[in-house]
Amino acid sequence: MKTVTGPTQRVVVVGAGLAGLSAALRLAGAGREVVLLERETVPGGRAGRLERDGYTFDTGPTVLTMPDLVADALDCVGERLEDWLDLQPLSPAYRARFADGSALDVHTDPEAMAVTIGELCGPAEADGYRRMVGWLHKLYRYEMRDFIDRNVDSPLDLLTPNLARLVAAGGFGRLAPAVGRFLQDERTRRVFTFQAMYAGRSPYDALALYAVISYMDTVAGVYFPRGGMHALPTALAGAAVKHGVDLRCGTEVTRVEQVGGRAVAVHTADGERIACDALVLTPDLPTAWHTLLGGGPRRLDRLRYSPSCVLLLAGSRTAYPDRAHHEITFGTAWRETFSEVIDAGRPMSDPSFLVTTPTASDPGLAPAGRHAYYVLFPSPNLTGDQDWTDGYVEHMMDTLEARGYPGFADGIEVREVTTPADWAARGMAAGTPFAAAHSFGQTGPFRPRNLARGWENVVFAGSGTVPGVGVPCVLISGRLAAERITGPDPGYRSRAWP
Secondary structure: OOOOOOOOOOEEOOOHHHHHHHHHHHHOOOOEEEEEEEEEEEEEEEEEEEEEEEEEEEEOOEEEEOOHHHHHHHHHOOOHHOOOOEEEEEOEEEEEEOOOOEEEEEOOOOOHHHHHHHHHOOOOHHHHHHHHHHHHHHHHHHHHOOOOOOOOOOOHHHOHHHHHHHHHOOOOOOOHHHHHHOOOOOHHHHHHOOOHHOOOOOOOOOOHHHHHHHHHHHOOEEEEOOOOOOOOHHHHHHHHHOOOOEEEEEEOEEEEEEEEEEEEEEEEEEOOEEEEOOEEOOOHHHOOOOOOOOOOOOOOHHOEEOOOOEEEEEOOOOOOOOOOOEEEEEEOHHHHHHHHHHHOOOOOOOOOEEEHHHHHOOHOOOOOOOOOEEEEEOOOOOOOOOOOOOOHHHHHHHHHHHHOOOOOOOOOEEEEEEOHHHHOOOOHHHHOOOOOOOOOOHHHHHHHEOOOOOOOOEEEEOOOOEEEEEEEHHHHHHHHHHHHHOOOOOOOOOOOOO
């Protein structure tokens, strides 16, 4: 495995999001002197927090899976997850609602899930689900150690026995047909393929190996940290500072100073020069390259990006007591909606969307008798030419009202909307928080590398590089970046490995 060259004792990490915090903990645990710089006033990056009029909202991811990866990061400095986070397993993990009025609670216990599917769709569908779970376990076992939680320098590094097993399991086919081998009901097919959108692909185009996201969601379990998802970066930052990481919030890095092919310092908006032996950059790759490093490879201009989303945070007087913590509401249309948002660059004509109600699990996130809602509608990113945003929030409100949230608009006391233009203003390429799409040519060893070409001691972490998008992958990316500096730990074994 390739590592940076030269001295590495003093490491600067730019960005105290989940990737930067993961890297900082591993570097500190390996004895490095770590300076962690964050432009916002609190750590968290995309896993941010908004507090307004007694309401507390998460502004980024709301679904936490694979908490073993959080435990791995804390273990690097000898800390225990349970001493820093109060994690509640969600049951159901989420609820799916369908246009025909039916609903399906998704359980992480396979037999409980099979019973639920049997009650809705019949015993044959339940048997198909049981067989699919066996297939998902195989995919996860084949992928996790060799292809996800590992630095790869060349496609040749992937030539392991697990590659042959992954091919034999159909991992390089298409996701929708692969799931269709097990499930016949259109409703269950949607439940176990919509996760392709996380990877920026339609289920009909995504590789079947991305069913591993469904494994993380529906088999490994979904959790909620008391206090909201922002409690996760708060805990990681607390552990990092306890073990010597110099965390400086409110510090914006504007450029990297280079001498002889090496980064020797970063410069801040306040005029400070902070020296380094090695550097970890966690902003989106185009921002990291063009803004901080002063240029970048031509491949950056050819990257294809995931769809974006419009996020509505609402503090409300209106309660929906029959709703689960996470609910996905599916429209009647399906395949064509992916073509609309991904290929045509226009909003879904019959949208499917997510509503998270964090106060269902932690009422303290809102004033007494009030409720916090996190509403996410998939949307085009900013690479198209269409102006689709006019009146879109009103369209979201109308859709919510029509899909089982009566009085939603009238009950709102606090409202915050984030559009693709807002994501772009925060430095996210193409106005999407989901980074480069996971097409075949942007997957695994073909995804932008975490070593900066032309720089001897600069490493990337975050969703734009390996292994990819999502809280589990971003945490892993921090570990992989740290390994590029410290070298591999021969004794490392993740709790998340099968």
